[in-house]
Amino acid sequence: MTDQLPHLARSDARENRARILDAARTLFSADGLDVPMREVARRAGVGPATLYRHFPTKQSLIADAFADQLRACRTIVDEGCADPDPWRGLCLVIEKICELHARDRGFTEAFLATFHEVAAVAPDRVYTVRAVAGLARRAKAAGRLRSDFVLDDLILLLMANKGIHAASTDTQVAASRRFAGLAIQALEACPHHAPLPPSARLTS
Amino acid sequence: MTDQLPHLARSDARENRARILDAARTLFSADGLDVPMREVARRAGVGPATLYRHFPTKQSLIADAFADQLRACRTIVDEGCADPDPWRGLCLVIEKICELHARDRGFTEAFLATFHEVAAVAPDRVYTVRAVAGLARRAKAAGRLRSDFVLDDLILLLMANKGIHAASTDTQVAASRRFAGLAIQALEACPHHAPLPPSARLTS
DNA sequence: ACGTTAACGGACGTCCCCGTCCGTTTGGCT
DNA sequence: AGCCAAACGGACGGGGACGTCCGTTAACGT
Numbered sequence A, B: 001m002t003d004q005l006p007h008l009a010r011s012d013a014r015e016n017r018a019r020i021l022d023a024a025r026t027l028f029s030a031d032g033l034d035v036p037m038r039e040v041a042r043r044a045g046v047g048p049a050t051l052y053r054h055f056p057t058k059q060s061l062i063a064d065a066f067a068d069q070l071r072a073c074r075t076i077v078d079e080g081c082a083d084p085d086p087w088r089g090l091c092l093v094i095e096k097i098c099e100l101h102a103r104d105r106g107f108t109e110a111f112l113a114t115f116h117e118v119a120a121v122a123p124d125r126v127y128t129v130r131a132v133a134g135l136a137r138r139a140k141a142a143g144r145l146r147s148d149f150v151l152d153d154l155i156l157l158l159m160a161n162k163g164i165h166a167a168s169t170d171t172q173v174a175a176s177r178r179f180a181g182l183a184i185q186a187l188e189a190c191p192h193h194a195p196l197p198p199s200a201r202l203t204s
Numbered sequence C: 001a002c003g004t005t006a007a008c009g010g011a012c013g014t015c016c017c018c019g020t021c022c023g024t025t026t027g028g029c030t
Numbered sequence D: 001a002g003c004c005a006a007a008c009g010g011a012c013g014g015g016g017a018c019g020t021c022c023g024t025t026a027a028c029g030t
Helices: A011-031 A037-044 A048-054 A058-065 A067-082 A086-103 A105-113 A122-141 A151-163 A169-187 B011-031 B037-044 B048-054 B058-065 B067-082 B086-103 B105-113 B122-141 B151-163 B169-187
Strands: none
Touching: A011 A037, A011 A048, A011 A058, A011 A105, A037 A048, A037 A058, A058 A067, A058 A105, A067 A086, A067 A122, A086 A105, A086 A122, A086 A151, A086 A169, A105 A151, A122 A151, A151 A169, A151 B151, A151 B169, A169 B151, A169 B169, B011 B037, B011 B048, B011 B058, B011 B105, B037 B048, B037 B058, B058 B067, B058 B105, B067 B086, B067 B122, B086 B105, B086 B122, B086 B151, B086 B169, B105 B151, B122 B151, B151 B169
């Protein structure tokens, strides 16, 4: 699952790195990215110095901790793109991505926070966005996606989905699921829908 | 605009209180509620002790700072309820409330954060929610609001609207406006829309 | 004009987080 | 077994926010 980092010769170093990543994933998912570095270290059972040695900056820790999630994102998008019905594929992407983000609070923050900054997640992010753009174009051509849809609307929905909070993860996922359903309704082409207010440029 | 608090005998005390509230409103609106108390004091041109004397807890400062916004909320809802067309009234409420929240980042936090806690905003909040509930019932009866709409959906939309962030206030408002447009699309009754995933209980 | 007293704000002690240094431990290799 | 270097983690100094105390100021009433 996680790379072996062969350049780490000693076994304890390798294991500590794994434990740190594990702790970071757990904490980031549950509490978001504002978790203090020391707490990650504490949960991993290592000293602060060890943590900083492996990950000099918090960004690097975040990037490595969410590598799996980014892969999952990619997989979801690829599956959606592979669907012969582009609209159904797009719906699938929206539902799955919303759920992914609902289950993992930190990932959403990482994904969106780095939108305007340089980060390690950036490459995967642009790949994902590109792929979805193509899918949307096809869905629009098929007449199922509303014609005034723009890519920024997806960012908008993702940001909006991030705003949804609930006490338990299950409630959160349920709420997010319903939100995705509403979003899909809003995006579906409909003969008598009113024109939308202009979109705002969210991507830098 | 703000009450005179006649029990404050000295003029400097009254003016300081006003300046503190003014500073708090400005900072909360722009940066959210995480602004340090000292910074509010600094901007108001008073010492920390003075701030704490007037508002022993941050909650009390927040409550007083957003009294105007709560009144605005109430006005918006009342206007919506007064509209002879309940669906148009509901749309108006959604649009205006979203814009209000977009213009004032702190207010959204205050409004939603206190959802599960006891706070001074609570009474106005329940009034607002009640009124909107009646409006929604009428809009549904008129066949314009989708029949599977529940009140929690509005909370969901409000939370989602909170998640939208942008660099400038203008961009933020534009994005929020578009979001409101999409939300209205999603809520409008439509003969061929698919059933929605079940709603999650967001209100405690 | 003056005294009283409410109100002011600088300064303090505490707490938490950050990032780093350095003495100690321990894994791997001969 | 013993060495050495790499890895460890306790401890430190810096910075920021919090909430409070207390000496000083100045507004109001006489």
